Amino acid sequence: MTAWDIKPQGVQGQLKKVGTHAGDLEKALNSMVTAMSEAATHAGTAVPGSAASLPVAGPVAVGAEPLSHPTLGPVAAALGAYITERKPQLKSMAERVQAAVVGAATATSEYVEGDLDTAKRAQDAAKSVRLDVLKDIRAGK
Numbered sequence: 001m002t003a004w005d006i007k008p009q010g011v012q013g014q015l016k017k018v019g020t021h022a023g024d025l026e027k028a029l030n031s032m033v034t035a036m037s038e039a040a041t042h043a044g045t046a047v048p049g050s051a052a053s054l055p056v057a058g059p060v061a062v063g064a065e066p067l068s069h070p071t072l073g074p075v076a077a078a079l080g081a082y083i084t085e086r087k088p089q090l091k092s093m094a095e096r097v098q099a100a101v102v103g104a105a106t107a108t109s110e111y112v113e114g115d116l117d118t119a120k121r122a123q124d125a126a127k128s129v130r131l132d133v134l135k136d137i138r139a140g141k
Helices: 008-042 074-127 131-139
Strands: 053-055 068-070
Touching: 008 074
Parallel strands: none
Antiparallel strands: 053 068
16 A cells, blocks of 8 residues: 545544444443343243242331232343343443444545645645755746
């Protein structure tokens, strides 16, 4: 490759699109976790009615319901295991998207800064150039 041809405005536009899609991905993942949690809660258990919740030991205020928490059934346990197993991959997806966006923005910024440095060096070099020498070079002398 002999030259770079990066259009910073085009990169910025693409990064905005990626940001929008990343937001959509985040919403979808949050919805999936919420739906799985609700499914686990409503899946029930394989035990009869009163055994479907476990009493929790401890003092209870006068007139309050006894403390208990629901027993997890096999569906809830499987959904919980699935989310626990997939959590590293889900986190990794988000991190990779963020790294790609930050990397592209940083690289484009460095490109623009490099372009400005190159332009300044060319201007400085042009100040010291003798036009008569350039004309001779151009004429093939």
